[in-house]
Amino acid sequence: xxxxxxxxxxxxxxxxxxxxxxxxxxxxxxxxxxxxxxxxxxxxxxxxxxxxxxxxxxxxxxxxxxxxxxxxxxxxxxxxxxxxxxxxxxxxxxxxxxxxxxxxxxxxxxxxxxxxxxxxxxxxxxxxxxxxxxxxxxxxxxxxxxxxxxxxxxxxxxxxxxxxxxxxxxxxxxxxxxxxxxxxxxxxxxxxxxxxxxxxxxxxxxxxxxxxxxxxxxxxxxxxxxxxxxx
Amino acid sequence: xxxxxxxxxxxxxxxxxxxxxxxxxxxxxxxxxxxxxxxxxxxxxxxxxxxxxxxxxxxxxxxxxxxxxxxxxxxxxxxxxxxxxxxxxxxxxxxxxxxxxxxxxxxxxxxxxxxxxxxxxxxxxxxxxxxxxxxxxxxxxxxxxxxxxxxxxxxxxxxxxxxxxxxxxxxxxxxxxxxxxxxxxxxxxxxxxxxxxxxxxxxxxxxxxxxxxxxxxxxxxxxxxxxxxxxxxxxxxxxxxxxxxxxxxxxxxxxxxxxxxxxxxxxxxx
Amino acid sequence: xxxxxxxxxxxxxxxxxxxxxxxxxxxxxxxxxxxxxxxxxxxxxxxxxxxxxxxxxxxxxxxxxxxxxxxxxxxxxxxxxxxxxxxxxxxxxxxxxxxxxxxxxxxxxxxxxxxxxxxxxxxxxxxxxxxxxxxxxxxxxxxxxxxxxxxxxxxxxxxxxxxxxxxxxxxxxxxxxxxxxxxxxxxxxxxxxxxxxxxxxxxxxxxxxxxxxxxxxxxxxxxxxxxxxxxxxxxxxxxxxxxxx
Numbered sequence: 001x002x003x004x005x006x007x008x009x010x011x012x013x014x015x016x017x018x019x020x021x022x023x024x025x026x027x028x029x030x031x032x033x034x035x036x037x038x039x040x041x042x043x044x045x046x047x048x049x050x051x052x053x054x055x056x057x058x059x060x061x062x063x064x065x066x067x068x069x070x071x072x073x074x075x076x077x078x079x080x081x082x083x084x085x086x087x088x089x090x091x092x093x094x095x096x097x098x099x100x101x102x103x104x105x106x107x108x109x110x111x112x113x114x115x116x117x118x119x120x121x122x123x124x125x126x127x128x129x130x131x132x133x134x135x136x137x138x139x140x141x142x143x144x145x146x147x148x149x150x151x152x153x154x155x156x157x158x159x160x161x162x163x164x165x166x167x168x169x170x171x172x173x174x175x176x177x178x179x180x181x182x183x184x185x186x187x188x189x190x191x192x193x194x195x196x197x198x199x200x201x202x203x204x205x206x207x208x209x210x211x212x213x214x215x216x217x218x219x220x221x222x223x224x225x226x227x228x229x230x231x
Numbered sequence: 232x233x234x235x236x237x238x239x240x241x242x243x244x245x246x247x248x249x250x251x252x253x254x255x256x257x258x259x260x261x262x263x264x265x266x267x268x269x270x271x272x273x274x275x276x277x278x279x280x281x282x283x284x285x286x287x288x289x290x291x292x293x294x295x296x297x298x299x300x301x302x303x304x305x306x307x308x309x310x311x312x313x314x315x316x317x318x319x320x321x322x323x324x325x326x327x328x329x330x331x332x333x334x335x336x337x338x339x340x341x342x343x344x345x346x347x348x349x350x351x352x353x354x355x356x357x358x359x360x361x362x363x364x365x366x367x368x369x370x371x372x373x374x375x376x377x378x379x380x381x382x383x384x385x386x387x388x389x390x391x392x393x394x395x396x397x398x399x400x401x402x403x404x405x406x407x408x409x410x411x412x413x414x415x416x417x418x419x420x421x422x423x424x425x426x427x428x429x430x431x432x433x434x435x436x437x438x439x440x441x442x443x444x445x446x447x448x449x450x451x452x453x454x455x456x457x458x459x460x461x462x463x464x465x466x467x468x469x470x471x472x473x474x475x476x477x478x479x480x481x482x483x484x485x486x487x488x489x490x491x492x493x494x495x496x497x498x499x500x501x
Numbered sequence: 502x503x504x505x506x507x508x509x510x511x512x513x514x515x516x517x518x519x520x521x522x523x524x525x526x527x528x529x530x531x532x533x534x535x536x537x538x539x540x541x542x543x544x545x546x547x548x549x550x551x552x553x554x555x556x557x558x559x560x561x562x563x564x565x566x567x568x569x570x571x572x573x574x575x576x577x578x579x580x581x582x583x584x585x586x587x588x589x590x591x592x593x594x595x596x597x598x599x600x601x602x603x604x605x606x607x608x609x610x611x612x613x614x615x616x617x618x619x620x621x622x623x624x625x626x627x628x629x630x631x632x633x634x635x636x637x638x639x640x641x642x643x644x645x646x647x648x649x650x651x652x653x654x655x656x657x658x659x660x661x662x663x664x665x666x667x668x669x670x671x672x673x674x675x676x677x678x679x680x681x682x683x684x685x686x687x688x689x690x691x692x693x694x695x696x697x698x699x700x701x702x703x704x705x706x707x708x709x710x711x712x713x714x715x716x717x718x719x720x721x722x723x724x725x726x727x728x729x730x731x732x733x734x735x736x737x738x739x740x741x742x743x744x745x746x
Contacts (some may be wrong), residue, residue: 084461176290192271
């Protein structure tokens with residue numbers, strides 16, 4: 001353990017360009033995936049919360065179940081889609097950061113959609129009559145509810161980000177852990193582990209943890225400040 | 232679902248296009264290879280020299296040999312470099328690979344606990360060594376992942392007349408490094424290529440206990456993919472890499488790679 | 502839209518309206534006519550169906566049977582909705598400033614940005630909320646929130662205002678403010694329909710009373726008559742403060 005902290009410390013102090021590249025790519029991939037997944041999943045979750053339609057219960061159950069989708073399975077699905085022999089093969093996206101973004105979107109979209117569905121449904125219970133009385137249509141209610149639930153939804157999005165930045169199975173399969181191209185923190189950790197360089201692997205793990213913690217801290221501080229202002 | 236993926240793909244591509252560092256983005260090939268070559272650092276030594284000579288970058292996807300074949304069959308890499316001669320010949324016979332050429336070799340070794348409970352240091356052949364492990368029923372970790380190393384190991388058990396199984400034989404389904412980590416953790420014997428062993432840091436109580444039998448020879452081959460099956464791949468650049476590996480320059484580059492003062496790969500292209 | 506120029510929504514006519522939920526009849530077949538003017542109190546013991554009736558009138562609930570018909574033939578459902586407002590027992594405020602809550606309600610009705618600004622300012626001023634206009638609505642006190650709800654409703658210039666127990670959770674000072682607001686609305690020609698438990702409040706505010714017991718319309722009478730000469734046994738007991746079931 002001591003060696004791991006030492007390794008982490010040395011890596012940070014040295015500002016190793018390879019490490020910086022890996023950290024940047026990790027953040028780039030996960031933040032892009034979270035952004036795209038949220039743009040799709042937040043309104044989707046809200047829509048499922050607001051509309052009654054046949055098979056709605058099934059959709060909710062499937063979404064909730066997909067929150068536990070094993071990353072390796074998500075990775076394999078995306079691999080088969082993006083593979084040259086697959087339906088999207090012509091785009092040549094396999095083993096690129098884009099493929100990793102897609103795999104992470106597949107992983108976190110159900111999480112963000114399912115959790116936001118729950119948050120919005122609760123808020124809709126509180127707002128429903130008032131909004132209907134004001135003449136707000138369901139479509140119009142979606143942005144209103146998303147905005148009013150923003151503090152809870154930050155946590156939902158962070159849960160997605162946590163899952164995206166922590167997983168290794170999916171990005172390893174679709175990214176290939178190519179040095180300098182698709183190597184991110186988690187796949188680098190897996191590689192160092194396989195080389196038996198456990199202190200370095202753990203050191204990278206500590207840096208990853210610090211990164212995720214910083215993103216969470218920033219979101220928390222912003223959220224708390226806004227909450228204090230707006231009640 | 233497909234549409235969502237497609238839109239997401241387009242959006243993500245646009246995002247990355249904006250931040251891409253490479254000006255010359257298409258001058259690269261994707262090489263499916265084995266974890267042993269990647270973990271030993273060989274490609275970090277070879278690729279810059281090749282890039283210097285040709286301007287082509289090589290992106291290495293390091294997986295087990297079985298998975299590398301699968302990537303090649305699907306056309307997801309431009310060329311394959313693996314170590315399972317039998318499988319490689321089959322790959323070419325089935326017209327997935329255009330040809331197969333010897334590039335380099337090293338050897339497999341047996342590592343185990345320093346006390347050497349099963350007495351492998353006294354073995355007079357590889358088959359004898361394998362038999363001793365089976366007789367002692369000392370824990371042995373097998374990769375169990377259809378990799379080149381796994382296939383070579385299973386062939387030797389067969390030749391030694393042992394049907395490995397039972398409590399002492401642990402099939403892990405893992406890469407070489409993970410298998411070594413496990414072996415170190417449980418003081419087990421395992422079969423490993425010399426390159427990975429040399430680069431491996433977490434040895435704990437493990438030591439090299441048997442080496443040198445010619446049946447433990449480990450041949451690496453380069454296989455450009457079939458142009459008929461996958462016309463869209465970067466065959467020209469892949470061919471340049473293939474030829475460079477076979478050239479005097481490439482062979483010298485392989486021979487000059489050392490890790491911890493040891494030469495790990497021995498060129499043997501004809 | 503100027504109210505004077507358009508046809509009135511009122512009177513509102515309910516015919517044979519019933520409401521059933523999970524096999525239980527919560528509202529017996531009921532006929533009711535709400536005229537153009539006045540302040541009507543809907544009264545009755547708990548569970549009588551007061552809020553239910555109000556929600557059916559306002560269009561928040563669809564009756565199981567019967568018809569709810571507004572005058573002003575040919576008015577679209579949207580027009581009908583836009584010319585009513587409702588104030589709830591517990592006002593729901595959006596997570597934004599008091600003023601922004603009023604502007605939001607106007608924006609939903611398609612009021613232009615410039616008009617929204619002055620109409621919201623006017624409403625906030627009218628209900629004495631200037632000093633808290635820029636505070637987050639959800640941190641205001643219950644009484645302030647209810648005044649804000651009234652200001653929001655007022656900004657919409659409704660032809661009819663429904664109020665569901667608007668004072669039941671408030672202290673006397675806040676109750677007084679709400680009752681004054683009712684007069685403000687009424688003075689400007691807004692039809693008032695309100696539920697209340699408070700007999701004194703009903704005496705102070707009502708022109709007429711609709712009395713419900715157990716999902717049945719038992720009595721409809723001018724306020725004096727209801728309190729002084731109730732027609733039904735249940736109403737007589739109710740105005741004396743006895744328990745009615």
